Amino acid sequence: MEGPVIDLSGVSVSLGGRPVLQDITWKVMPGDFFAVIGPNGGGKTTLLRAILGLIKPAAGTVRVLGGSPAEKRHLLGYVPQYRTFDFSYPVSVQEMVLSGRLGHVRGFPRRYNREDREMAASALQTMGIADLAGREIGRLSGGQQQRAIIARALAAGPEVLILDEPTVYVDAPTGDHFMEILDGLRETMTIVLVTHDIGALSSHVTKVACLNRHLYTHNDARITGDMIQAAYGCPVDLIAHGLPHRVFADHGEGEEP
Amino acid sequence: MMEVFAYDFFRNALAAGILASVACGIVGTYVVVKRMVALAGGISHTAFGGIGLGYFLGIDPILGALGFTVASALGMGELSLTRKQHLDTLIGAFWAAGMALGILFVFLTPGFAPDLFGYLFGNILLVPQGAILSMAALDLLIVGAVLLLYHEFFAVTFDEEYARVMNLPVRAITLALLVLVAITIVMLIQVVGIILVIALLTLPAAIAREFSRSLPRMMVLSVVLGAAFTTGGIVLSYLLDVPSGATVILISTAAYGAAMGLRGLSSRS
Known part of the structure; x- marks a missing residue:
């Protein structure tokens, strides 16, 4: 598939009158291992539910594999947050x-x-x-x-594997192991992962976005101070938790196309 | 004691109990694993509206009950898919409105409403021969539907949202399952009555859950338990000359209590 596998343009979602996502424009390309990080309540699960066609955006369009979510979602693999059943x-x-x-x-x-x-x-x-x-x-x-x-x-x-906080209930070594497994799957599928835990992000991730109602991304694996600032509004706290230097360090600027 | 088996009414009662157990074991399994006991309770109480309408129109009250339970199952099912957060209130509203309609219809019907007490509390010893045949037919319908839609019913009762993502027809499957619940409830009403239906629908399956590792085994065990409870209850109620429906339910709850106690013991050791 040539074009983006997930293509959001101007998507806004409100839940109970409260805006949860605002004007999200986002493309996921084939072969991406795209991580979306953001604080709890930042709209991560809502973003995935919009991609899966489980909620209708108030504005904007969601395209999945060139079609509507309802037409194509059975071609997505969805890993909901633990214990939804x-x-x-x-x-x-x-x-x-x-x-x-x-x-x-x-x-x-x-x-x-x-x-x-x-x-x-x-x-x-x-x-x-x-x-x-x-x-x-x-x-x-x-x-x-x-x-x-x-x-x-x-x-x-x-064709696309979508994971919602896959490591939140497992210990750190298991989480790392999951990331290695996911990296091995990247040959055959695109991977989209959302998590609130920056520390769980692996060096295998090829692109990162920050989400807190708005989505901030440079379409590569860099997390910049302004993205974090915008998404979390509290950069000091995040650095104290160990801003994932792996994400900075392990990905040379030239690595991405 | 044995001479009672020579009577048609008694053999009919036992047959009705066993036929109802087939439906309640299979459908009750879904009610228990999907945790829709309150929904099933609501459906069964709306049956009273149908009973009343049956009297009012001069048709078989059980037909009226079937119409009301199927309609309320579809109505509540539709609402459960779209307004999950208010579901418990909606169930309460259906529950009470169905009963209220029943009371109004019975009031408006001139003369006396025979067997009204039987529909509320069950009187299996009065089950007519024709009801046995229709119960057998409904059992066949339920077994056939579950054989054909086994994976679909699993998908929506296990993880409804994932079923939606897989583009299964979640709405149609859910409503089909709820119609089976409604049909089963109408069969059970003839055995234990509206008020007690919910216990017979859920207790055999809840006990079977403790001893089963798969859905089919849980269904088979529920059917066996249901048959044992109804048969035991009918025989005991005859011997003691007490109401049959209540006896069946008390045997079921006692067995449930014993099963829970057993589980408590085994999980401690």
């Missing part, structure tokens, strides 16, 4: 991950075929939980549950 549901990891194929299963009644099972098996493999396939999801640890949620998204073979 009930882990006491009686279902095995295998069955949950397979269900990520349902957007591609045609015909009536819908039945999984060999390809569906292979995709699910390979997604479990990628996330390192193949040995847990038969286990009930309620009996997984938090990190394993998060792997299962990502595997469900991968099973669809998405």
Whole structure:
């Protein structure tokens, strides 16, 4: 695909009369590993929900893979924030991950075929939980549950993988490991990641944007002081938390096209 | 005791209990895992409006109940998809309005409303032969729908938003499931009555949940438990000469309490 995989132009969203996103213009190109950072309540989840067509913007247009979100969203892999559903549901990891194929299963009644099972098996493999396939999801640890949620998204073979705070409930080494897995997926899919935790950002990220109602980006991996200032309004605090020097240091200016 | 099995009414009652258990085990499983017990309670109480309308129009009150429960299931389902934040209030409104309509219709109907008490509290010993056949047909409908739509029902009961992202027809699937809930409730009303339906719909499934690792197993176990509770309740109520619906429910709640106690013990050890 030549053009942007996600293309927002002038998008504004209000929730309950409160403006959450304002005049967002943003393009994600094929092969990007795009991280969107911002404070809690800055509109990150709302941005993803607008891309997925789960909320309608008050103004502006959202294009996904050249079409409307409703037409194309089954080609996206979505990793919602942890525990948006009930882990006491009686279902095995295998069955949950397979269900990520349902957007591609045609015909009536819908039945999984060999390809569906292979995709699910390979997604479990990628996330390192193949040995847990038969286990009930309620009996997984938090990190394993998060792997299962990502595997469900991968099973669809998405063109774009969209992750909402994927590392928020896992410890730092596991978070780093997730980032390495994501980096390995960049060959085959575009990745969009939102997080409030700048420290969790990996050096693998190729582009960064800051979001706090408005979106600030230079379309590369640099986070500049003015972006942080604009998004967080409190640069000192962020530097104290360790402004991710990795993001600055590991990406030479010439690395990006 | 054994001679009672020679009576048609008693065999009918047992058959009705078992047929209702099939529906309530399968559909109750979804009600429990999707946590829509209050919604199901609302649907069952609106049935009273239909019962009243049946009396008023001079048609079979159960037909009226079916119309009201299906309509309220569709109405509440639609609202649950669009106005989630007010759902509990909406359920309360449907619940009370259905009952109120029933009271008005019964009041407006000239003469006496026979069996009204039976619809409220159940009287399985009066289930007619024809009802057995229609219950069997409704069971077939429910089993067939679940076999055909198994993955769709899983998707919307497990993670509705993700089902939407996968572009599954979430609205149609949700409404279809709620219609099955409505049909099941009407069957159960004939066994335990409007007031007690919610217990029979949810308790067997809630117990089965503790001992099942997959949805199909949970359904099968719920059906078996439901059949045991209804059969046990009918036999016991006959022996003790007490109301059958209440006996079925008390057996179910006692079993639920025991299952919870067992779980408490096993999780501590």
